[in-house]
Amino acid sequence: MPMLRSTTSAAALLLFRLACAQAGPVFHWPLDESSGTVAQPVAGSSPGLLSGGVVWDPLGGHHQGAARFDGVDDRILIGPCDLTNGGGGITLSVWVNPDFVTAMERTLIAKTTGPQPADHQWSVSFVNASAVRFRLNAGGTTTELSTSPSSIFSGTWYHIVASYDGTQMRIHVNGALMAATPKTGSIGVAPQTPGSLGGRSTGTAPFSGWIDDARIYARALSDQDIIGLLFETLTTGLPTSTRPTLSLHNGAIALPTGAWDHLRLFSTSGAFLAEQRLQAGSNAVDLDIPSAGLYLVCLTGPGHAWSGKLWAP
Secondary structure (H helix, E strand, O other): OOOOHHHHHHHHHHHHHHHHHHHHOOEEEOOOHHHHHHOOOOOOOOEEEEOOOOOOOOOOOOOEEEEEEEEEOEEEEEOOOOOOOOOOOOEEEEEEEOOOOOOOOOOEEEEEEOOHHHHHEEEEEEOOOOOEEEEEEOEEEEEEEOOHHHHHHHOEEEEEEEEOOOOOEEEEEEOOOEEEEEEOOOEEOOOOOOOEEEEOOOOOOOEEEEEEEEEEEEOOOHHHHHHHHHOOOOEOOOOOOOEEOOOOOEEEEEOOOOOEEEEEEOOOOEEEEEEEEOOOOOEEOOOOOOOOOEEEEEEEEEEEEEEEEEEEE
């Protein structure tokens, strides 16, 4: 029996797609420039101003190009970026590739009025060598959430997502939930304070490495939203109502309808585990699942792709 199945009317599906279209990022900097000192936004009206020696790497990003930071005083000033949704939710999403990880705090994205923890309106940074820290001012107080030290290595791309939905703060790394804590209250605003990428607006707590595709949402992304971002370089052509499921009998993965020619299996931390070419017309595939647990599956075919979660009992 399929483990996850939904039936959706055409009208409901249309409403769902319209809601998704309306809930995109309010600020989005692809960071794909090849020259100049301005990071042009594709959402929002807040261009990023390069400061301290940030350089463009047009071929070095996770999505095409990226911005390169030297870890001294580089940063991109992105303007106040205050949200106008009543302070009910926020998501900060960035792709990062560190040169090195150290005990020093390395800022990925931040909006802070000063150097103290209580001065942070919101921020995401690497701390303690291989942990991720999310600070958020809501309800008049700043709360700090950190992951446990994890496997963060130099020379590797990571998708870092920090979110708040009005009741909980969460950190995802490569699609996996790494930390969460209760939190309530409206998100604070500071119209005179600019946000920044790659360091605080003053140049302190600088990051060394590449940052790509920075986004701010005025809502908390769902788990499925975050998985979608993780594989967003692939074009999705599969209806949202279809999901691959793992057979309870023989371990075969039942494939959703589509012309698939490739299946890739990842851990929830984004580590590649297995790959298999598919025969034309295949509706199931036998694949060694390392152990029980949650995995990520990416299916690709001519001109389309799909990705989602897979639970192995």
